[in-house]
Amino acid sequence: MLSRLAEEFPQPTPRRADAPKALDGIRIIDFTHFIAGPFATMLLADMGADVIKVEAPGRGDEYRYYPPAHPTDASVGAPYVWANRNKRSIALDLKSEDGRRIALDLIRTADVVTENFSTGVMERLGLGYETCRDVNPKLIYCSVSAYGREGEFSDRLGFDPIVQAESGFVSMNGYPDREGVRALSPVMDISTAMMASNAILCALMARERTGKGQAVEVCLFDNAVLMTGYATAQHLFTGDNPQRHGNTSPDTCPSGVFQASDKAFYINCGNNKIFHRLAEQVLDMPELAADPVLADRNGRIARRKELFDILHNAFARHPWTYWRERMRAASIPCGEVRTVGETLRSAEARERGLVTRIEHPALGWLPNISLPFRFSETPLCNPTPAPLIGEQSREIMRSVLGYGDEKIERMVASGAAYSCNDSPQRAVSAT
Incomplete structure (x- = not known):
């Protein structure tokens, strides 16, 4: 299928060379993984922020292995490509003293840190908010959690379908004569990412006025409750729970799916x-x-x-x-009513330039799905493919941290940092 990209989809239209970037000069050190965190930072990377993705050596972000994988590299799965465009990757062993030192050196240069580990992990690594604030008082530190960083439920793990169920969202969807159904699309992760990126932008604006950084938290469960929409207010007005209506609407009529003679x-x-x-x-x-x-x-x-x-x-x-x-x-x-494939090839998607192909230096063409907003004066960045594990490790240590070659090689040799450029990227088992 990837071999047909060049036949079916164009390359993206390049941005004007003289156009500024909305977030030019903003650096984000990104410790997130899976969907909600990485998608939030990708939104900001598309706007021009320098997003440095910190991954563990070897396997990296587990989301890399969500299927389907690229036929020549199992660490480049389609979902990972979708959520990690326009970033650079450095691979660090955060359990080693040197690895943590490199991370803190990066944080000293940063405007924003993002993380979505389980509660307490960043503190155990010596990278919690207080520590990072001490080395960089103007830092925006964004935590994306499942049920909050404090309180009775802060230790709970959370994924999109779990909060779909617990928020009431599942109970609202499907048909009345059977059990409620989850949305297959990770709507809670995507919307949480949007909330996180908005929160980061607001904190950056506040810093412009006050000169102060701050901690920002976005919670998957909180967002899922919001995503049940105005059903929450309706319930509080009446005490009634929403009923499942399939493809019809309880509020308008006619609203639903109908069948023409052919579709x-x-x-x-x-x-x-x-x-x-x-x-x-x-x-x-x-x-x-x-x-x-x-x-x-x-x-x-x-x-x-x-x-x-x-x-x-x-x-x-x-x-x-x-x-x-x-x-x-x-x-x-x-x-x-279309399939996903029909939508990607539809006249509307082509008119909006939503689907393009971008060149990868090692893997050929990769698909690219554009964001749904446009700027007249600060167009989004030209898309670059999601990075390989530690693809820019040496570049980041050299250009961002000012490390000399000898120090860089010592960090790589000790295992504190990893660079995929030391040898051809190997296909890693996805199991």
Whole structure:
């Protein structure tokens, strides 16, 4: 499949050479792994921050081995590539005195430190907030935790599907006649990453005004509760728990999946005006809009089954292309139900330049999925591939820390630091 990237997807459009970067000059020392932490720092790297990913020698970030792996290097898995663009990697043995010393030297140069280890790990390594603040008083220190760094639950491990379940999110999704279902996409990790990156940016802005660094914490569980949306407020108004509605909406009607003669599509009539346009301009059924009950949202919700039967029968008479054009002309929010592959190759994705290919110096072409925002004056960085384990170890010690060649080689020889450039990158077992 990777061999077809050059045939299917273009290289990214390069940014203007004279354009500034939004976070140029900001350095982040990144001790995070898996998804929420690394995706947060990738957002900032795309904006121009110098993100130095600190990994353990040998295996590195365990997320590297989530499948599918690159056919020639098991440490370059597709999920890892997706979450670690535009970073540099240094591999350090943080359990060794020299490894910790290198890490603290890096922190002295940094604006931000990020970490998402289990509670207490950074302190045991001698890299907790107080220690880092002592060596760099203006430091922003961002911890991404599962259930908070203090309190009764601070020792709990947490992953995306666990907090989906515990937040109530799973209970809201699926069909009413069966158990709730998790979202396959790691929505809690991704949204936690967005919260973390926002929190870091806010702390950097505050430092500009006050001159002071601070500790920042973002909690996976806290974020998951927020991600249940306004269902929390609805429950506190009524005491009722949300019920599962499948692809329909408890708040609007008609909203759901319908079947044209050739494929499925989704429509969402979020207000009465949209429904009236659907009835009159798309379906040529003005009697639906004129019905005193169906004309109102609450009436449509009460007669949902009757209305859906009418719509299913009507939509089945023509193909999706027929309905798509009529609904677009009538400004009806709608879209075909696609697979991920169909989405990546869709006209909309191509128009937005969302999927590109970037060249890797050792592995050929790698896929690239763009972020969903654009800047007119400070465009995002040209994408560079996620680094190999310790790919820039020597470069970072030399250019960032000012170590001489003799000291660098001593650190590598002792095992305090590791560089993948010492020998060809080996494929590592993913098991």
